[in-house]
Amino acid sequence: MANRSLQLTLNGNAAEPVDIPDDLLMIDYLHEYKNLTGSRLGCGQGICHACVVIVDNPDGTSEEVRTCITGAHYFAGKRVRTIEGHATRDDEGKVTQLNPIQQRFVDEFAFQCSYCAPGFVNAATVLVEKLQRQPVAKSQLEKVVEDSLGHHICRCTGYVRYFSATRNVLTELGLVREG
């Protein structure tokens, strides 16, 4: 087991470089080294997607990545956003503004226990960002939501409110074009 130094950007800030084992999974790095526990361990096997974070690619695109099956060193040099980083906060750390997906999930009672909520917020946020680059045709709206959220597991809600809230927010943000 070898250690190597990891440097990455977490929620907009350069994370302090730290020597960590070469096989450490990203979720363990976030939980045990950074105390960021919002990316939740659901299956630990890449199935439920409760653990996903957002990686911002150099080309301006963003994508969700499962931290429970991806090594921390995969993220070396990358820009990573976790659920803790979406909302705007004041100097005291109080939330002053949620991102549009978060707000809509709150307004539509989308989650119950909320263990899976960070994964859904991240997946839907990635979708919003994708459609901001290229809006979706109205006829494809539901499909694009299914494709973006359909692999996430929720045991409480039956998915109904996550899906409708995402559909609604896309329309509200003007990301749906006729067609």
Added chain:
Amino acid sequence: MSNRDMSRRSFLQGSVVAGVTVTLIPLSNQAFAALKEESVTMPSEQWLGTNGKARSRNDALSKVCGGKVFARDIRAKDMPGWPEQQGHAMLLKITKADHIYAGMDLSWLGAELQPDRIVTAEDLANDGIAFPQDHGPDPLLPVGQVPMFIGHPVAILIWNDFECFRQAKAKLKFNDKAIRYGAKAELYQTDPYGSFRYVRVGGATSADEDEFASLKDSILFPMLRNRRPVWDSQPDLHGDLTERGLYYAGRIKQQIDAPPDNWLVFDERYKTPSIEPAALEPDNGNGWYDTVSKTLHFVVATQCPLEAATETAKMIAPSRFALNNLKIHPGYTVGYGSKDHNIFVYYAALAALYGAGVPVRLANDRYEQFQSGIKRHPFDIRYQLAVDKTDYSFKIFRAEMSVDGGGRANYSSSVAAVGATAAQSIYYMPQNDLQVTAYHSRGVEAGSMRGYGTLQSMASTEMMVDEIADRLGIDAIVLRKKNAMVSGTKNTQGAIPAGALRLHEILDKAAVHEVWKNRHALKQQREAQDPYHWHGVGFAICQKDFGTGSEAPMASVEFTADGHISLRHIGIEIGTGMSTSQALVVADFLGSPASEVTTGETQWDELQLTTGGNPYTMSQAEQNNFLLDPRWVGKLASASSASNSAYYFSHATREAARVLFNHGLWPAALHIWSQGPYGGQANPYVVRREDANWVDGQLTANGMQPLSFAQLAKHAHDLGLITGATVHGFNRWSWAESEFEIGKTRVRLPLDGLAVKYGDGAASEKQAQMNSAGFHLLDRKTVHYPDVQLNNAAVTYYSPVATLVEVKVNKGTGEVQVLNHHSWIECGRVLVEELVKGQLEGGVAMGIGHALMEEMPLYEGGPGEGDWNFNRYRLPMARHVAVWKQTSEILPPLSRSDPAKGIAEVVMIPVVGAIGNAVAHAIGKRVRDLPLTSTRIKEALNG
């Protein structure tokens, strides 16, 4: 005996358990605000809409921002005063149940990865640990014994740091190299966990006196021989209760074995699977045993914090570890029942206790959660139902049920009883004989899980009724309407359900639903368009109990002089939204919801309660004797389970708020309205309390000037009126009632404990009375408890739900797809509509999983071996649940005064039967074993 917790005893006196001071500080408490960006719940101004309805859940903000909401999220460094170092533990488990355990071998891990501490059965014995009896024996398997079940823990392994733990655990996973097996041995055996028989022979109509019934007479209990129930008492019409019951049971059997020509006797078997609740937060706890102050600080995920605290204290108190204080912090959690009465809590507490001053976290990963998390009981059911072919009336209902409780006794006994007493679904049965036995097996422990036995029995009943309608050649809803209970009819125990039964209202709606009306034409039309699939439509309905027959809610509501309302409640937020709905319930009486909510509260010193005896099994004389003590209550506090928040939790919240209104706000209002000469503005009118109304947050009555809550709160304080109330209630299918003297008024309330607070301006003598943790503890002047015989009712509170489902079945693969569904629900008064609908949507999804997807082998090759995850155990995904199309309808309450009914469990049941019926409609064959996998469907088609 409805022995939901047959041997549970509570010894909690005040907050000292076995000499240990127990303090529960929920993670949501303000005291912990410092450890995260915000506390879990928001003040009401942030979530309350201008219309007095909730704009969001009050825990929404922290939940949507990934805040530390769950116990799972907590690390040592989050906890004020804890050392920063975080140790980690795991349970080592034996996975072959047919060999003697010969010890363990960890040498192959190498020196570096050896655990810092290993806790074995020997240690527990040497150290005097009194492991909770309910979860015994042998929490850790002693060397030389055969395991009770596959996955029996043998040791707690503890590492002081994360890296060693991580690497060692990776090596220990997916193999049993650390276990030394001895000789092959007979499987562990023990007596059934419980066995019951509910016999009822009604009179000519339900209204006539029963000849024999559980409520009127008795539930029947068998003798046990060779670990099986036997009924060898001599049936005798004039004998004792059992002999009489067996006489009637025998008569029922004779009739059904030799039926008259005009009867159809249905006789089939149904099987239901073992289900993983799959709460996404796996079981976990994190604790620090401070060796200096002899204090155990314990963060834990549980649906029953008070039980967890009590039992933990009792477990450690007699041991060599000195324990002065137990500080327990329950987090917001989720469990669907699986975190109620869960042995895991005590393993986690032990891991902490043996931490040698290092905080230790024991947290299941998903494989471990499959391996040892509480499961839903599989049922094996034989149903017989005799129906009169001429008028379609049900005549006799017989059931023989075997329930697999897995390897450790949990709630199997009561799950069996509840399953049997729900078997009738919504139908009146003139005669019934329902037998049920819960057995030990080498499978994973089964316990409380959403539906609690009723899902298994009622889904089967609904498939049976549909099949009978087929055999009779009549419409299945017509058959249901013919036999559905009406208000006032007796259930299979001979008890009369609470309130109005609105089953026919739902059935009438379903009967005229387009999909049901046109189901045969729809099938034809769709199959012509889509030759690859068979199409079908199915319907089912049920009504499910809420509550446990021993509910004990506690709540405390207070307001300050500047109008800040706070609510403390025993309830735990398990995702259902109780922290929001309970805050709102307060508004009925105070005009505004509670701004500050503390859930999972267990500091109730002001009530000075004591308890003792088992509320399920005590005799009437025993209860009468206990009641001589004005502090005694039948049970201390409910768990958050059994769909109990909407009704039972609201009861306590409402009664506390009602006291504040009647003895605080209302007199304050009268005082204001009567100011001035000749009684002021109130004098010319007649002002009555029953005419009081909150309008836009202001109180008025009979034309009086509207007064704001803030104004009234200030005035009530100035006058020294009642500004705080803590209440305790007890329900055994009926509420305990007591008389209290509040001021000079004697009032009769559906409570058995009450303490009040007087406003800031109270006279010194009143101030002096507030000597019980800041409250004035009132004595019960009289008390009336529900008779112990009511235990035999088994259930009186029901909420009905019906679901109509459309499916298609692939002709090649046999796979079933749900195309659409519509549900009707009657839940009395709706507290927060979005929360009700959310429960329904989630329940239906879980029901779809149960009906079509979720299944595991019970024993070898099953989850006990520690290698199961969501790849093999398939949970419903959005694509399985008709996520865009599904619809639902909540029946409007009869009036605003309808009670709010519990629905968290019932919502998942009818969809299961409806899918079974829809598949039968599609393929023309009946599949009676769940889930309806492609394999079973292909078998049915080929067989």
Added chain:
Amino acid sequence: MKYPLLRIAMAVGLAGSSALALAETQVERGEYLTRAADCMACHTAKGGAPYAGGLPIDSPFGTIYGTNITPSKEHGIGLYNDDEFFAALNEGKRRDGANLYPAMPYTSYHRVTREDADAIHAYLKTVEPIERAAPETSLSFPFNVRPGIIAWNLMYGDGVPLESPEGKSQAWQRGQYMVDVLGHCGECHTPRGMAGAMQADKRMMGGVLNGYLAPSLLARDLADRGWSHEDLSSFLKLGMSDQGTMFNEMYPVFHNSTQYLADDDLNAIATFLLGDQPPEARVLNEVPLDQVSSSAQRGRQQYLNVCAGCHAPGGEGKPHIAVAMRGNTTLRLDDPRNLLRVIEDGIGEQKFTGFERMQPMPGFADKLDQQALTDLLNYLRQTWGGKDSDLVLADVQALQEEASPE
């Protein structure tokens, strides 16, 4: 090299099969043979009714659709009599006399016995008739004109040449019938020439299909890749073994065909493929990190980053979740194509027998650049694949271009 045809031997092989003895009726026999011949693979669309056709088969010449072979008179083969059915199976002749497209493996089925053909036909007559036409096939010249196929048939249509059964065990002979005739394994595992016909001189030596290699089934190659008789037969039965799982084109073959085969026949297949005296399966030891190339050493971190979460840092895999890299047969192929394709494309969720359901493997085409891929391939092949030479970036580049010619 030409082998004599030996129909008699086939009949002997048949009589020796106890699996078929279990099938009491002709229809039951037919159902089993239909499975063994894997008719479903081409004649059932994803999500469609059995044998109702419609599965698109991508060929170098265009897309061919499996036809509806249910007893529908209008759209299926409801009007065929046994003779006509036999002609279709054996000669590729349609009822109206036209030639079938050679995607129908009639050059393999050429040796199916009349008795077996009749049984298959008897079974197909019992399946539910589906009144729906399969989609029209559209091919490029000359195969878009059915007469063009006649020319193909003249060249290759005489049936695949078979190895002499002389001196072989009964199991071997039965295995030959299962593999070369019913199973038509050579259709994929034999390289094809320009005209699309199998190259007789390279029989079973491996063919490339839709970017993936259907590897050589020659005994020495199988043994070299770690296959023993037992592993091979249980692999066919369960779709999984210590060597890995069936994926890509073999997955539907397992799903529709091999999992249903009787143990005798599976043994026979293994006997035929590995021979009556099977070569010893080659055992490989893991090569330590300091003994692999520097590219492979760099590849180790790629492996830990994106593979080890499922396949484990030590390559032991996770039971019922993800296959082991130790002992994995795909890593041992000289041609790195399949390994690269799997890493880039991923593998969808795969259900096997009972409760076995391997989780989907994500594709890493957009996660790993060519250098990272090269390093990773070298790490895998050198550590667990018994390879000692490096692939270079150009090798990977070439394979990628081959896979996506546009």
